[in-house]
Amino acid sequence: xxxxxxxxxxxxxxxxxxxxxxxxxxxxxxxxxxxxxxxxxxxxxxxxxxxxxxxxxxxxxxxxxxxxxxxxxxxxxxxxxxxxxxxxxxxxxxxxxxxxxxxxxxxxxxxxxxxxxxxxxxxxxxxxxxxxxxxxxxxxxxxxxxxxxxxxxxxxx
Amino acid sequence: xxxxxxxxxxxxxxxxxxxxxxxxxxxxxxxxxxxxxxxxxxxxxxxxxxxxxxxxxxxxxxxxxxxxxxxxxxxxxxxxxxxxxxxxxxxxxxxxxxxxxxxxxxxxxxxxxxxxxxxxxxxxxxxxxxxxxxxxxxxxxxxxxxxxxxxxxxxxx
DNA sequence: TGAAAAATCACCCTAAAGTATGAGGGTTAG
DNA sequence: CTAACCCTCATACTTTAGGGTGATTTTTCA
Numbered sequence: 001x002x003x004x005x006x007x008x009x010x011x012x013x014x015x016x017x018x019x020x021x022x023x024x025x026x027x028x029x030x031x032x033x034x035x036x037x038x039x040x041x042x043x044x045x046x047x048x049x050x051x052x053x054x055x056x057x058x059x060x061x062x063x064x065x066x067x068x069x070x071x072x073x074x075x076x077x078x079x080x081x082x083x084x085x086x087x088x089x090x091x092x093x094x095x096x097x098x099x100x101x102x103x104x105x106x107x108x109x110x111x112x113x114x115x116x117x118x119x120x121x122x123x124x125x126x127x128x129x130x131x132x133x134x135x136x137x138x139x140x141x142x143x144x145x146x147x148x149x150x151x152x153x154x155x156x157x
Numbered sequence: 158x159x160x161x162x163x164x165x166x167x168x169x170x171x172x173x174x175x176x177x178x179x180x181x182x183x184x185x186x187x188x189x190x191x192x193x194x195x196x197x198x199x200x201x202x203x204x205x206x207x208x209x210x211x212x213x214x215x216x217x218x219x220x221x222x223x224x225x226x227x228x229x230x231x232x233x234x235x236x237x238x239x240x241x242x243x244x245x246x247x248x249x250x251x252x253x254x255x256x257x258x259x260x261x262x263x264x265x266x267x268x269x270x271x272x273x274x275x276x277x278x279x280x281x282x283x284x285x286x287x288x289x290x291x292x293x294x295x296x297x298x299x300x301x302x303x304x305x306x307x308x309x310x311x312x313x314x
Numbered sequence: 315t316g317a318a319a320a321a322t323c324a325c326c327c328t329a330a331a332g333t334a335t336g337a338g339g340g341t342t343a344g
Numbered sequence: 345c346t347a348a349c350c351c352t353c354a355t356a357c358t359t360t361a362g363g364g365t366g367a368t369t370t371t372t373c374a
Contacts, residue, residue, distance in 0.1 A: 046203075061287040097350060110302030113331070125353050128332070132352095135332085142360090143301060143331075145267030254320060270361070282323050289363070290320095299330090300361075 067096050087154035094137045096155070104131040108147040244311035245294040251294045253312070260287040265313050 091101070099120075106116045114132070117124045131143065140146045150156045248258070265271045270288065274281045288300065297303045307313045 050210045053207045073230065086343070095349095099351065107301065110297065110299060110305040112299060112329095122351085123353055125355085126351075129352075131331080136303065140267065141332085142267060142269060144304065146263065147301065148265065148267040256321065269359095275338055279321085283321075283327085285321075285362070292362080298362085301361080 007020060084157040085154065090153045091155055094153075094155075096134070096137055100130050100134050100137075101155070103155050104134055104150055106145065107131075108150065109141050186294050188312075241314035242311065247310045248312055251310075253291070253294055257287050257291050257294075258312070260284060261291055261303065261307055264288075264300050265307065 004057055081088060096104075102120065103116055111119065113127045114124055117127045120127070131146075135141060135143075138146050138149045140149055147156070187212070214283070238250075259277065260273055263276060270284045271281055274284045275286070288303075291303055292298060292300075295303050295306050297306055
């Protein structure tokens with residue numbers, strides 16, 4: 001298969017987990033030593049493993065699900081008086097990608113490029129690139145115009 | 158307290174986790190037995206604990222965080238009921254002047270400071286001063302935030 | 315009428331936004 | 345397989361926005 005790099009990228013967290021596991025070996029070995037030296041420290045050892053790996057599992061799960069939660073946000077919000085209906089036709093017509101829409105939403109929320117970058121776990125330059133594409137597609141020159149236009153076209157609430 | 162049932166309901170997952178833990182004891186005891194009988198089954202025992210508790214951690218984390226993920230988005234207490242009604246109370250409370258409101262409107266229309274200056278026949282510096290006052294009064298740092306806040310407070314359409 | 319608020323403008327400086335260009339890897343449909 | 349996106353990031357540069365300070369002229373109103 002030629003998709004080995006793909007696999008690597010997709011399982012970044014899993015690989016990190018592996019590395020962390022390796023790092024844990026020392027701790028475990030040390031605990032094993034204690035087990036030999038101190039009698040009946042067996043429970044301590046088992047308990048340690050349980051606690052450590054439970055925490056590890058929680059951490060892993062959080063890492064894996066965090067990106068997914070961001071995607072959920074934009075689907076599930078409804079205004080009380082008038083429900084916002086995303087104009088998907090316009091979105092398709094303007095060829096605006098999911099990521100670009102995400103940036104647009106944060107932009108309209110008043111966030112700076114730097115803040116958006118931090119929130120989306122990408123670099124400032126990446127946000128600037130998204131902005132440039134966005135402005136091009138919306139045929140505007142500034143973020144304030146982009147917000148105005150996007151709201152008018154019901155691309156954002 | 159009378160909200161014990163509420164507590165039970167809210168922590169269903171935690172209780173389940175506890176029950177599951179109890180159930181695990183038998184498995185662990187059994188493994189411990191094996192550990193005594195079979196020599197060098199120690200690694201198997203430790204590995205089992207690691208795997209089980211990692212899975213447990215993942216499951217726990219997913220159970221606990223899944224309900225929390227969605228509600229982050231909009232609060233929305235003032236929608237747009239067709240016709241815009243200027244919130245004069247807020248305007249008075251925030252002590253925003255006529256000219257400042259004018260600047261704010263043009264700002265939200267996507268105009269740059271220079272364009273606003275030309276439109277209002279004043280200098281760029283004047284607009285900047287108005288902006289600074291506006292940001293101070295609205296307690297924001299950027300024009301995009303100012304627009305967002307002003308719209309939310311129905312100061313501008 | 316006199317103080318307060320509003321509106322105007324300038325200068326200097328920093329921060330943020332935006333433009334242009336190139337580039338590498340990922341995903342996907344044909 | 346490959347062309348077409350998409351997402352990512354970088355570097356370099358220009359423009360706009362924003363902060364701080366101080367000042368003058370109107371307007372407003374008690």
